[in-house]
Amino acid sequence: MTDHAPAYAAVAAGCRRLAAQGLVIGSAGNVSVRLPGTDDLVVTRSGVAFADCTPDDVVRVGSSGRVLPGTGTPTSEIDLHLGIYADTSAAAVVHTHAPYSTAVACVLDELPVLHYQQMLLGGPVRVAPYATFGTPELAAHVRDALVDRQAALMSNHGSVALGASLDQAIEHALLLEWLAALHHRSSALGTPRVLTAEEQSDVVAQAVRRSYGTQQEKP
């Protein structure tokens, strides 16, 4: 574990940040990162209180799901994390029951693009069909919903976000929660206008021109 101590510490710090931002109440979520130079990942253990998470609450799991002896029980959503790493080049995965994201996931089949920043997540955010927590069926639904996306919603459950770093995965989870709240507030005022496909592709083209997203420029 010594070589990988920074990864354990980063996951614990990420959990505390998610709790501080109100995305996770109690133990309602899980976080993982790939371990550099290995096929393994480190992930929060089952039932960890995010606000008080320490490196001791983080366990190492092999790509086959094998848990290193004596390290504790990983999150019940371990199949979801393993599946996302198998499908993508993500460096980190964040799953929460964030309030607005979960509310949207109880009603909509897809979160439409109301704001241009949603293009950072790849466009409309799909809501994966419901399945019992911790099951391979749920993991399969969410993997499908994540194709060409940086985040997905989970019907009547919560949200999942990934990123090229743990910080980026957390930023994506925070952005999705803001977008879900935006949808909720806009819908209270009337019928929100949705950006057209052309407007969405114009955003992507403009972002490429301005290298938006890579240099953290926020016009």
Ligand SMILES: [Zn+2]
């Ligand atoms: Zn969950």
